[in-house]
Amino acid sequence: MDSATxxxxxxANPVRVRASELxxxxxxxxxGVELTLExxxxxxxxxxxxxxxxxxxxxxxxxxxPLETEFKDxxxxxxxxxxxxxxxxxxxxxxxxxxxxxxxHPVLDDPELVTWQAYAARAWPTLVVVDPEGYIVAHLxxxxxxAGLATLIPELIAEHEAKGTLHRGDGPYVAPExxxxxxxxxxxxxxxxxxxFLVSDTGHHRLVxxxxxxxxLVRTIGSGTKGFLDGTAEDAMFNEPHxxxxxxxxxxxxxxxxxxVADSVNHRLRGITLATGAVRTLAGNGIQRLLDAGPxxxxxxxxxxxxxYLGTAPLEIALSSPWDVAYSSALExxxxxxxxxxxxxxxxPLSGAVTVIAGNGLEGLLDGPGxxxxxxxxxxxxxxxxxxxxxxxxxxxxxxxxxxxxxxxVDVETALGEGLFDFGFRDGEAAQAxxxxxxxxxxLPDGSVAVADTYNGAVRRYDPATKTVSTLxxxxxxxxxxxxxxxxxxxxxxVVESNKHQLIRLPLPKNALQVDxxxxxxxxxxxxxxxxxLELTINFSAPTGQKLDDRWGDPTQLKVSSTxxxxxxxxxxxxxxxxxxxxxxxxxxxxxxxxxxxxAACDGPExxxxxxxxxxxxxxxxxxWGIPVVLSAAGATELxxxxxxx
Numbered sequence: 189m190d191s192a193t194x195x196x197x198x199x200a201n202p203v204r205v206r207a208s209e210l211x212x213x214x215x216x217x218x219x220g221v222e223l224t225l226e227x228x229x230x231x232x233x234x235x236x237x238x239x240x241x242x243x244x245x246x247x248x249x250x251x252x253x254p255l256e257t258e259f260k261d262x263x264x265x266x267x268x269x270x271x272x273x274x275x276x277x278x279x280x281x282x283x284x285x286x287x288x289x290x291x292x293h294p295v296l297d298d299p300e301l302v303t304w305q306a307y308a309a310r311a312w313p314t315l316v317v318v319d320p321e322g323y324i325v326a327h328l329x330x331x332x333x334x335a336g337l338a339t340l341i342p343e344l345i346a347e348h349e350a351k352g353t354l355h356r357g358d359g360p361y362v363a364p365e366x367x368x369x370x371x372x373x374x375x376x377x378x379x380x381x382x383x384x385f386l387v388s389d390t391g392h393h394r395l396v397x398x399x400x401x402x403x404x405l406v407r408t409i410g411s412g413t414k415g416f417l418d419g420t421a422e423d424a425m426f427n428e429p430h431x432x433x434x435x436x437x438x439x440x441x442x443x444x445x446x447x448x449v450a451d452s453v454n455h456r457l458r459g460i461t462l463a464t465g466a467v468r469t470l471a472g473n474g475i476q477r478l479l480d481a482g483p484x485x486x487x488x489x490x491x492x493x494x495x496x497y498l499g500t501a502p503l504e505i506a507l508s509s510p511w512d513v514a515y516s517s518a519l520e521x522x523x524x525x526x527x528x529x530x531x532x533x534x535x536x537p538l539s540g541a542v543t544v545i546a547g548n549g550l551e552g553l554l555d556g557p558g559x560x561x562x563x564x565x566x567x568x569x570x571x572x573x574x575x576x577x578x579x580x581x582x583x584x585x586x587x588x589x590x591x592x593x594x595x596x597x598v599d600v601e602t603a604l605g606e607g608l609f610d611f612g613f614r615d616g617e618a619a620q621a622x623x624x625x626x627x628x629x630x631x632l633p634d635g636s637v638a639v640a641d642t643y644n645g646a647v648r649r650y651d652p653a654t655k656t657v658s659t660l661x662x663x664x665x666x667x668x669x670x671x672x673x674x675x676x677x678x679x680x681x682x683v684v685e686s687n688k689h690q691l692i693r694l695p696l697p698k699n700a701l702q703v704d705x706x707x708x709x710x711x712x713x714x715x716x717x718x719x720x721x722l723e724l725t726i727n728f729s730a731p732t733g734q735k736l737d738d739r740w741g742d743p744t745q746l747k748v749s750s751t752x753x754x755x756x757x758x759x760x761x762x763x764x765x766x767x768x769x770x771x772x773x774x775x776x777x778x779x780x781x782x783x784x785x786x787x788a789a790c791d792g793p794e795x796x797x798x799x800x801x802x803x804x805x806x807x808x809x810x811x812x813w814g815i816p817v818v819l820s821a822a823g824a825t826e827l828x829x830x831x832x833x834x
Contacts, residue, residue, distance in 0.1 A: 234252065269297055319348065378432035394429075522534060551564045660697060717825070726830075750781050
């Protein structure tokens, strides 16, 4: 493994590069107007390359909102939607996503990845900053760039005001007509002991208790205003709540609350007392956990300790987009699908302890001991009669299972699914079966597992005994959760049909469907590389006013692996530095390079000795890439990516 000592590289170039034109199928949030860069001349433009399945892209949407408000007269964000999954290329689904995530800027629909390729985007999310004269001034990958943009934008304002090339005034965003609904993009459903159901009314930022008919509104918990506030049912605030877990009665009496809520955008777990509707915070400090530190505690300096145990001061711990929760009778804790860090956490209501039980933070599909396994945006969890935890692993379109030994060890297995870029709609043997971005799971009476196969608009069934897959229902509008309902004479399925803003009951069919619409892969351009040595460089330059935090050694880190593993002969693993020499096997026709880059920089000013003061605010920059590659003798021998290139 060759790791260079150089810790920074910059893509700065004295030659100014003109931004490419914005091409796609159409525009949203413009009132029907087609935008061009010429029409945006005079504004600072941020192109946000995103896809609505991607949790990191959703994080960036929230990072950009304060900037859009502060600089609303000079800054225009343009979302360039470049889909990963087939379903995301559906214009109706995209319009629903733009409404769901309250996107208040123009969005270009780029289903053929035309603009994506013109700007050499390599990952979701990617940000490209274009100055008022139409030239590219920054190329940023991943999350955590808000502080740097908050410095860059005023610099561009000052420069272009002085040149007379900055035009202040309203931007091109046109708000759509509001629609009033009882539920708005509901996420998850939970049965209550009184026969009612609790629903996370995600788009309204509240919880709704319905009657047994799933439509009668009994009460709401939360004001319906997006935000964060503990308190009464009328005053409390949530921000896109999703998963719900009911505690056992005796445990609930001990801790003083009944339901645990995954409050996703607030990066917190919240507790609900059903008798009063009162809301409290159980875990999370509201700061998004950015590190892919694996099953580890993160120190103040961004270093990873080796423990899986994160501590018993739960309000001081950073979480990242908890998406679903389920009570585990085997562990006697609440299991959390931590979508933002690609891990499975748990929370002990009695002690307050928070622990990583599976996932090392790398994004992908890899089985094995919990500390070594990879997940990709886990979004649904449930427990079966044996105490196993089933996981809807959305970005790998996979169904995973956590199994616990008597000694407490955790093993992760994949029931169905192939990897980050493989999906489809195919029943039959699990080895060939395919899902498309599933979000929910439930265990059926016979021990099989129902899956809310969200982007296929279906409910699927996996039978562990026969290792086969079938279809229970299809033609649904982005089902985000599924629940077994045994309150009646015969078992039924309750499905949260998110994009129809409703919950429905479906019978369990005696003869499940057998569907084969084929397997597919994400249609991203593959990078042609030569076998043998490949020089990998990640460009990073700290924003103005920041300095690389080298107080504890090299503040950068690069992790490299591949699928299949045989593709990478050497250069894999984790080490400091943002340059690495890889050696690729000649006998492997194609594969995926998995790369994770991190850099830590802190705010100035420096002290008299040129050092960063201990009290300086520090920032972590991080991005995961999955680079599909094709090996060819005529391929490239160098791969250069931007973490933050200016």
